[in-house]
Amino acid sequence: MSESVAEKIDVKHFYLRRIHSLLGVFPVSIFLVEHMIANAFILKGPEAYNGVINLLRSLPYLIPIEITFIGLPIFLHAVYGIYICYTSSLNLKSYGYAKNWFYFLQRVSGLIALAFIAYHIWDFRIASEVFHFEVNYEAVRRSMRVPWIFSFYVVGLVATMFHFANGLWLFCITWGITIGKKSQRISGIIFSVIGFALFAMALQSIIVVRG
Amino acid sequence: MNQTIKREDIEIKIKRQEGPNSPARWETFSLKYRPGMNVISCLMEIRKKPQTKEGMKTTPVCWEQNCLEEVCGACTMVINGRVRQSCTALVDKLEHPLRIEPMSKFPLVRDLVVNRSSMFESLKKVKAWVPVDGTYDLGPGPRMSPKEAQYRYELSKCMTCGCCLEACPQYNPQSAFIGPAAISQAVLFNAHPTGKRNASERTRSLMVSGGAQDCGNAQNCVQVCPQNIPLTQSIAEMNRDITKELFGFLKE
Numbered sequence: 001m002s003e004s005v006a007e008k009i010d011v012k013h014f015y016l017r018r019i020h021s022l023l024g025v026f027p028v029s030i031f032l033v034e035h036m037i038a039n040a041f042i043l044k045g046p047e048a049y050n051g052v053i054n055l056l057r058s059l060p061y062l063i064p065i066e067i068t069f070i071g072l073p074i075f076l077h078a079v080y081g082i083y084i085c086y087t088s089s090l091n092l093k094s095y096g097y098a099k100n101w102f103y104f105l106q107r108v109s110g111l112i113a114l115a116f117i118a119y120h121i122w123d124f125r126i127a128s129e130v131f132h133f134e135v136n137y138e139a140v141r142r143s144m145r146v147p148w149i150f151s152f153y154v155v156g157l158v159a160t161m162f163h164f165a166n167g168l169w170l171f172c173i174t175w176g177i178t179i180g181k182k183s184q185r186i187s188g189i190i191f192s193v194i195g196f197a198l199f200a201m202a203l204q205s206i207i208v209v210r211g
Numbered sequence: 212m213n214q215t216i217k218r219e220d221i222e223i224k225i226k227r228q229e230g231p232n233s234p235a236r237w238e239t240f241s242l243k244y245r246p247g248m249n250v251i252s253c254l255m256e257i258r259k260k261p262q263t264k265e266g267m268k269t270t271p272v273c274w275e276q277n278c279l280e281e282v283c284g285a286c287t288m289v290i291n292g293r294v295r296q297s298c299t300a301l302v303d304k305l306e307h308p309l310r311i312e313p314m315s316k317f318p319l320v321r322d323l324v325v326n327r328s329s330m331f332e333s334l335k336k337v338k339a340w341v342p343v344d345g346t347y348d349l350g351p352g353p354r355m356s357p358k359e360a361q362y363r364y365e366l367s368k369c370m371t372c373g374c375c376l377e378a379c380p381q382y383n384p385q386s387a388f389i390g391p392a393a394i395s396q397a398v399l400f401n402a403h404p405t406g407k408r409n410a411s412e413r414t415r416s417l418m419v420s421g422g423a424q425d426c427g428n429a430q431n432c433v434q435v436c437p438q439n440i441p442l443t444q445s446i447a448e449m450n451r452d453i454t455k456e457l458f459g460f461l462k463e
Binding site: 174 | 289292293378380381383385386387388418419420421422424425426427428429430431434435441443444446447448449450451452453454455457
């Protein structure tokens with residue numbers, strides 16, 4: 001076994017893993033926060049929300065920005081994330097500690113979030129281009145009023161926000177920011193609060209938009 | 212768990228395997244209870260008369276043991292689904308019937324004996340030593356502050372027993388992850404006043420596939436470590452050194 005491990009050893013892999021960790025925060029998490037703030041304009045009514053959408057859609061260099069700062073980072077993070085799932089194993093039955101559950105949930109939530117994001121991008125970004133319809137308050141309302149889509153969004157948001165909050169906690173350890181037990185506990189509390197807050201914001205937006 | 216009071220017989224299920232390529236099987240043994248028994252003394256009892264509960268004759272169970280006081284790590288096995296040293300696994304405190312298996316993350320030798328040499332290979336990989344060749348007198352080394360000494364003492368308690376690797380979900384055949392033990396030892400020698408000189412070498416040895424970055428932070432290692440070594444702290448400590456090493460190019 002030790003020989004096959006030695007064969008596998010190469011420096012490239014180290015960089016890939018660290019890049020995966022970095023991409024999760026810069027830019028994916030940053031974009032997530034921006035996205036939730038933009039969504040929250042739903043609370044200010046259709047005009048305000050449509051105004052934000054139109055502003056974002058009228059940005060210069062929109063497509064390059066979307067690909068460089070959203071599409072590609074999520075794609076690379078996801079591809080490597082799937083590889084991480086493959087290299088993981090489960091032993092919750094013997095070692096049912098909270099952190100071990102989080103280890104499992106980080107992987108499961110990543111996969112659910114990926115499915116959710118893929119559907120979400122199709123529904124609100126690609127389909128509108130293909131079938132030439134406008135994405136606005138009305139379109140979002142129509143989608144969110146479909147019970148299965150709404151349910152899928154709630155599940156997707158739970159997964160995404162867990163992955164986001166726990167991911168930030170992991171990021172701090174992977175980069176050696178939080179080292180000791182105490183600092184990891186404190187960062188855990190901080191990121192839980194941020195995660196719950198962002199989830200509450202997102203949930204409120206999709207509930208309010210249903211009318 | 213209120214079976215702590217007097218019991219007549221103890222039932223022990225042991226996973227048996229003649230050799231690395233033989234099929235595994237479970238055998239059940241029944242023993243007379245004696246107060247103060249541990250798993251090792253149960254195995255010794257079975258060795259005296261290797262006969263299953265059903266009365267079938269069998270071979271004595273193979274296992275490893277050495278210090279019998281939880282400081283050598285030789286008798287590590289999976290007891291009731293949890294990895295630990297069998298010398299400190301007291302029959303009175305365990306759930307019955309006892310279920311004893313060899314560790315699953317190491318090549319099996321026979322019955323409860325596994326080959327943990329991969330751990331030694333890992334220590335070599337991270338250069339977990341202070342290189343002094345001893346050809347001439349270097350004089351006294353630099354002094355260590357009591358705080359440093361205390362911190363390093365905790366890490367030095369590692370007995371390479373393998374508990375952390377057995378419990379780590381990221382340490383498995385699909386993954387190249389080196390595991391917590393070796394990372395913590397690299398940290399131990401990086402914190403040594405003389406060992407510091409080679410810190411960069413050790414740190415770089417963990418900037419590879421299977422290095423410290425592959426830790427998934429399930430943090431089972433700290434939960435199962437019989438020596439209570441702050442393994443996750445060591446891993447994060449190494450991650451910080453690696454980050455510094457990573458940004459070292461900015462100095463140039």
